[in-house]
Amino acid sequence: MPRKIIVIGAGAGGLTAASTARENDPDAIIDVFTEDEHIAYSPCAVIYAIEGVIKDFDSIIMHTPQFYKEKRNISVHTRTRVASVDVDKKTVTLASGTAMPYDSLVLATGGKMFVPPIEGARLPGAFTIKDVNGGKAIKAALQTTNCVVVVGAGVIGLMMAVAVRNLGKKVTVVERYPNVIPRIIDEDMAAIVQKHCEELGIRFVMGTPITAIKGKEKVESVVAGGVEYPCGTVIMATGIRANLDLPNQMGLEIGQLGAVRASGTLQPYRNDHLVKDIYVAGDMMMCESAATPGPIMSQLGSTAVRQGRVAGINAAGGYATYPAALSPWVTYLGEIQAAGTGLSKGLAEYFGLSTVEGKATGLTRARYYPGGKSITAKIIADKETHRILGGQLVGGEEVTGRINWLTASILKGATVEDFATSFENAYCPPTSMVKDVVNQAADALMEQLKLACQKK
């Protein structure tokens, strides 16, 4: 009898799980269910399609259900909701009532956009950034609006604000925390990002939660801090919460961050026991932090792909584990790239760690070589062990490789001393300084440690 594998969710996690299961079991019957009409697209690419950097919404869709059927013998069922899962009987029941048995089940239903419970949140003209159809709706609305409020200054909110600004609209970003990309990057780095966005013409209302969206038949203004900001369109980028519809129905354990708790094999828990033959992947689950013991939410496509791979191997009867994660991320806003990995100073303090930090600003090329762009690197280390806990970068180019460099270093237990003394950097005038800004940040951190030592 061939193995029956059911995957719920057709995002990065679910489709990677399905494809990986196929690689590991050529005979399995693999079905994927999704409520969405479109599959295999990158949600952040929706923003680029709204802006028009990517010409149309079709081109962000990597593959169709036909592709999966023909090339991988995987049946993808779009616009199909799974109503419930019976963990004991090992069956999935669709909204239509059809029940299907499984040998292995992968849950990858992702996240839901959080919409603040305020007056007017459902008015026409108020949007969340979610799927392809949602993106098309925003694009259509922007045809007739000149004034947009983006709620939330996280990475997605800022990306959206830049995209709308690039379309020539007036944009105001309203954020309840005092700095952009809150918690994820520290205030000093956030200030560089915000300043750049302001230079692009984006207005910020910081430290001010939105309290209402006003309008008769459609959005007319947003209220925050008692001030009314007129606008024709509101785009809410107020975060993603794990989609817990099925996990709650199934009685799976939800961890302290409001997402499914999973083992290294990505199996969920129920009544304090691992659930057999079920695996989770993507935005619906918590990860273990690799910087310090404790749970983190990753909520990245790149993470979902890695988890999907583990879930797929295990669903196909193999064995793989998902390790603790640092969740490195990068984004491009106007002319600058911002990136981070591991813990910010704020998050490290939340975890009870004492930190020291070092920061340096340099150029992406030798000083005398034309075209160099400013780049700032920050490294956060544990004050006692000098182990690096996290890093942040903001610069005009060449940020991604550097954040991966910091990520691998942290995962291998690197200390500030490693960076300051043994970690060499490649140099040529058109691509780097003779001492890279990351190494310079480590040197600055060494100075901080020396000072701290002298004070003792």
Next chain:
Amino acid sequence: MPRKIIVIGAGAGGLTAASTARENDPDAIIDVFTEDEHIAYSPCAVIYAIEGVIKDFDSIIMHTPQFYKEKRNISVHTRTRVASVDVDKKTVTLASGTAMPYDSLVLATGGKMFVPPIEGARLPGAFTIKDVNGGKAIKAALQTTNCVVVVGAGVIGLMMAVAVRNLGKKVTVVERYPNVIPRIIDEDMAAIVQKHCEELGIRFVMGTPITAIKGKEKVESVVAGGVEYPCGTVIMATGIRANLDLPNQMGLEIGQLGAVRASGTLQPYRNDHLVKDIYVAGDMMMCESAATPGPIMSQLGSTAVRQGRVAGINAAGGYATYPAALSPWVTYLGEIQAAGTGLSKGLAEYFGLSTVEGKATGLTRARYYPGGKSITAKIIADKETHRILGGQLVGGEEVTGRINWLTASILKGATVEDFATSFENAYCPPTSMVKDVVNQAADALMEQLKLACQKK
């Protein structure tokens, strides 16, 4: 009595040593001697000044002797040759006959361009790429030549060929080895680089040593493999050898790679003993490889800076050591960047290691995001331990951070498994693929290891 520190050589190694010594000893009397007229410039920047990317030769010079005197109280003596060093009496004697005592001495006299011992090598119109004045002479010669032969297809030779080609000249590169950047990168990666240079219009004569430079009063042609290549200018980029004039005079031990052997503290040896109060830095010394036990030549400005720092600390009475090195490097040729770290497959085999390699080609952005450039990554690992020994990259952008990523990973003992399972990469459509090409290369390597395992 203030400490008397003498530094011989005013390149990256010597000047970093002098500046670091000053930081560590505010009272020392520091003198730097160099035969060169100019100081504190990057030799590879000379090529950009010849091409005109950098407007003039002055702008590649970071600092003048006046700067060092005024800002750091360091006396830099240009056009001043040191004739000998008396190690026992601890004195330096200048060519003028003046003898100067020292408490600490830093030797950083760098390398000499190797000129093959062939007919015509000293004819007018035949150049080596060396210093600022040499660069000016090449620039002047190119005013009246349309046809140039570059001898040597190493990084410097290729950079020179691209620069001359960008000036609209006919360029032929003659190389004795069958592939460009021989030994440093492997044939498959070299092929990508060579193809790109050919697309720029550069002609290659490979696997063919030059046997003569012909001409009556000045260069008229180059002979290689029995074929005569007419040209008005020949630029020899046939490698750098350690400058051993002073080490030989001082009786210092020369290692098997023809360079000064040094301890971790960067002290040279004489009669099997460490020499007290003398330190070396830069192109004149051998390093220990961090990929496998054995000596390597680094010959990089970035290495010289790191060694200069160690030499400077020790010369000022402190204690620092220079660790084993991987010597990551990067270069920009036309539209592509090439980089490497650690051992190539060829070098690993020279060291007696069995290797497995993985390679992947991807894009620098998401497939659907405009402007992505091709990038190829290769990882070489030890067949037994799976430890990564080296990496190479060729791509249109964002290569430097990735090679630093590989470098730190190797230095921390990373295995292929680390890359394939735990090393996350940051992702956003305008700067990366959801799985980075470096991780994809590791996946390819894992497949090779699986196949090798199945064969057993």
